[in-house]
Structures are given as structure tokens and as C-alpha cells.
Amino acid sequence: MKKSIALVMIVKNEEKSLSRCLESVKNHVDDMIILDTGSKDRTIDIAHSHGARVYQWEWQDDFSKARNESLKYSKCDFNLVLDADEYILKWDNEAIKDFMNMDKPHIGDIKILSSFKSFDGTDDISWSHVARFLPKGIFYKGIIHEQPDSSLPHKMIPIVVKHDGYHHHEAIENEKNSRNIALLTKTLEADPQNTYYRYKLATEYKRINDLESALKHMDLAYDSVSRLSSVYTSVIVDYIYLLIECKDYKSALKIIENEKMYMNKDSGFHFVSGLLYVKLILSDVKKYIEYFNRIEDSFLKCLKIGEGSGYRGVIGTGSFAALYNLGVFYEMTKKTDKAKECYEKAAAYDYEPAKNRLKLITKN
Incomplete structure (x- = not known):
């Protein structure tokens, strides 16, 4: 039937x-x-x-x-x-x-x-x-x-x-953010050790660009998250992104070092790690130059793993976005042929930044 x-x-x-x-x-x-x-x-x-x-x-x-x-x-x-x-x-x-x-x-x-x-x-x-x-x-x-x-x-x-609700209809979504923050706060008052709700509250504050509050609750989520939790990878990756946005590169590096053994098969983790190594070196070349080769290694690992298959992730971290960032790395290190190859592969996904870089590198 x-x-x-x-x-x-x-x-x-x-x-x-x-x-x-x-x-x-x-x-x-x-x-x-x-x-x-x-x-x-x-x-x-x-x-x-x-x-x-x-x-x-x-x-x-x-x-x-x-x-x-x-x-x-x-x-x-x-x-x-x-x-x-x-x-x-x-x-x-x-x-x-x-x-x-x-x-x-x-x-x-x-x-x-x-x-x-x-x-x-x-x-x-x-x-x-x-x-x-x-x-x-x-x-x-x-x-x-x-x-x-x-x-x-x-x-x-x-x-x-x-x-597309978090990307459009700003007035409606601001109302929803306020409602969600109030409900999550109420829930955590009754269950303060709930990592899932703590993480969700951090992401709500992040959406309204309240980075101080977001970081406060992400710190607590990280302190309590179990590596067996369905949100473990999300907490780790989003925590690193948040620390980068707050320009706390030292803390982000510490998280990467602490979790890399457990996150080794996650392309999103290696992608944000690659971004962090770039930020570190740009902030103090002399101090952090030892991490230079990790940039290439991180994006190559992304491509080896491919797009994630867990609870959540970002499209492109195991494909076109990793290829693009690898292309930028090769371009900056004067490996033009390798850069062009990466941009061509990323452009095949119809990724506009790669197509733009490819035009510029071809002209030169």
C-alpha cells in the first residue's frame, strides 16, 4: 500500500x-x-x-x-x-x-x-x-x-x-535571533552543562556580530564538549574560526595543536588550520615562519579527504575552496604553473574567485 x-x-x-x-x-x-x-x-x-x-x-x-x-x-x-x-x-x-x-x-x-x-x-x-x-x-x-x-x-x-533565512530578510532574522537567544539562555539556566545548547547560543551571538558574547559561550562549549558528541567537530572548527575573527591567533593555534589527532579526517578542520597558519605568519613572519609549510600541507589534506560526511560542514573545503587557497599559496611562492593548475581545477566548479585569479595569472 x-x-x-x-x-x-x-x-x-x-x-x-x-x-x-x-x-x-x-x-x-x-x-x-x-x-x-x-x-x-x-x-x-x-x-x-x-x-x-x-x-x-x-x-x-x-x-x-x-x-x-x-x-x-x-x-x-x-x-x-x-x-x-x-x-x-x-x-x-x-x-x-x-x-x-x-x-x-x-x-x-x-x-x-x-x-x-x-x-x-x-x-x-x-x-x-x-x-x-x-x-x-x-x-x-x-x-x-x-x-x-x-x-x-x-x-x-x-x-x-x-x-536562506540567515542570509536574507534581515529584519525578520534579527527578530528570530533575539528570540533564539532568549530561549537558549532560558534553557541553559536549567541545564548549564548542555554543550549543544551552549554551542548554539554562541552561534546565535556570532550571527549578530556580538563576538565577545559568542566567544564567552564558545569557550564554555569547548570546555565541556565530548569527542564522542555529534557536535564535536562543529564546536572545534567554529571555535577556531571565531578565534581567528577575534584575532586571537595564539589561542586558535593551541586548539589546533590540542585537537589535530582527533580531527585528522575532517577537511573543515584542515581548511581552517590552513587559514590560521596564513594569519599567524602575516601577523609576525619571524616568530611564526616555522608554520609556513603547514599552509600547503593543510590544503593538500583537504583535497585528499574531500568534502565532509559528518554532521555538518562547509561546501568547498574539500574541493574548490581548498584548491583556490592552494593556488594562492603557490602563486605567492612563485610556483606559477602549480597555481594555474589549482585555479583551473577550482574554476571548473564555477568558483568565481578562482576564475578571476586565473584571468590575472594568464595575462601575466
Whole structure:
């Protein structure tokens, strides 16, 4: 018998994004359920125009309560949970059918691509694997960054979603940041040793460029994180990026030295390590020249490992971005042929900085 799928969402004031989301998913699902928590714009009208069932609910500062309220209206076999600023890029019908018909039910983890500004101002895309495809009867726990309240095993499924909320719609996202900081702070008051929430609070402060608060909470996250934790690699890599942005290169180097044995198979770690060695040498050539060869080694390791396969990462750290930075290194060390080769390979990914450098190096 054919298994049914419902799209289940909670929304508020999402008129700029909602239509795109619903258009991307409507041909893949059997029902669309939207729980509105107090929209003042055209969100509800847009939802109705796409055939969604809309319910209204008063926001109670608890994401799992809202998620669970929305899920109770679904009668389908599986529920796909999306936010309004997300939309489907890839959906493999046959593979998803196979997943839904497995003998033992699983929770489906989907891939989410998120646009963001890196510390040097470039536009980057991160990826993460998130539990969003839930069998009927599975609900959530946690007032923020809610997780499925279930011991069912997880399995990656071929659904890819693009999320651009942290990159666009600044006023809405500022409101969301403030809300998230308040909820995370409240959660940590009750559970101060929770590394996951501490890390998430640090990232929220980072988004609003409050680097002092971000560093305070990232310090605490690093002190408490277990190397067995699903967020271990994220804490380490993001901590190093944050220290670089704060120009605390000495502390960043210490983290790299402490963790390199455990992070050796992570391309994101080697990528940020390469960036740190560049910053170190530029800050004091005489003092840090011993790290010069580590720049090349770091980016070569990125390429050997390739793109990451863990909990999350940044697209390009195991491919075009590593190639580009390696090209810059070779160009600065007068190895023009090697630089050109790296730029050509990076440009094949349609990476604009590499194409620009390639034009300049070819002219000369």
C-alpha cells in the first residue's frame, strides 16, 4: 500500500518565503499542514492559495510544543518538517518510497544547505544533516533546536533542502535571533552543562556580530564538549574560526595543536588550520615562519579527504575552496604553473574567485 506524506510547518509572518517553499514541495506530498503562530501579513492567505490546511495557535516560547501541535493534525504515514525559508532542491521518489517501506521504521535525516557570510565576507554555503522526515506518531522535545523524542534509528534519505533565512530578510532574522537567544539562555539556566545548547547560543551571538558574547559561550562549549558528541567537530572548527575573527591567533593555534589527532579526517578542520597558519605568519613572519609549510600541507589534506560526511560542514573545503587557497599559496611562492593548475581545477566548479585569479595569472 502506498505510504502517504504530509508537509508540516509552523510559521509567522513568512509572506516573502512561504510560496516558494510550498511550490517546491506540493507535488511530493499528500497533505500540507500549516500552524500559524500570529502572522500579521499575508502568510495565511498564501498558505490557503496553495491548498494548505491552516490552523492558528498562540506562540508559547516553546518550539517542540508548536511542532507537536502541528503534527497532531497529520493523518499521514510520514511527516516532512520544513521552515518557510527552506525549499526543496532534490527529491528522489523511488529511494524515499523504499525508505518508507523498510521493515523497521527509521527517522529520515535530510541534507540542508544554508547560505551565510564567512568571517572574510565571502558568500559560503554550509551543509548539515537534520532529522526532518518522521514516521507517524513521532513528536519533538526541547523548547528550541528541538529534536525528535524517539529512540528509532536514523537514516540519510535523498532529500536536499536550501535554507536562506540567515542570509536574507534581515529584519525578520534579527527578530528570530533575539528570540533564539532568549530561549537558549532560558534553557541553559536549567541545564548549564548542555554543550549543544551552549554551542548554539554562541552561534546565535556570532550571527549578530556580538563576538565577545559568542566567544564567552564558545569557550564554555569547548570546555565541556565530548569527542564522542555529534557536535564535536562543529564546536572545534567554529571555535577556531571565531578565534581567528577575534584575532586571537595564539589561542586558535593551541586548539589546533590540542585537537589535530582527533580531527585528522575532517577537511573543515584542515581548511581552517590552513587559514590560521596564513594569519599567524602575516601577523609576525619571524616568530611564526616555522608554520609556513603547514599552509600547503593543510590544503593538500583537504583535497585528499574531500568534502565532509559528518554532521555538518562547509561546501568547498574539500574541493574548490581548498584548491583556490592552494593556488594562492603557490602563486605567492612563485610556483606559477602549480597555481594555474589549482585555479583551473577550482574554476571548473564555477568558483568565481578562482576564475578571476586565473584571468590575472594568464595575462601575466
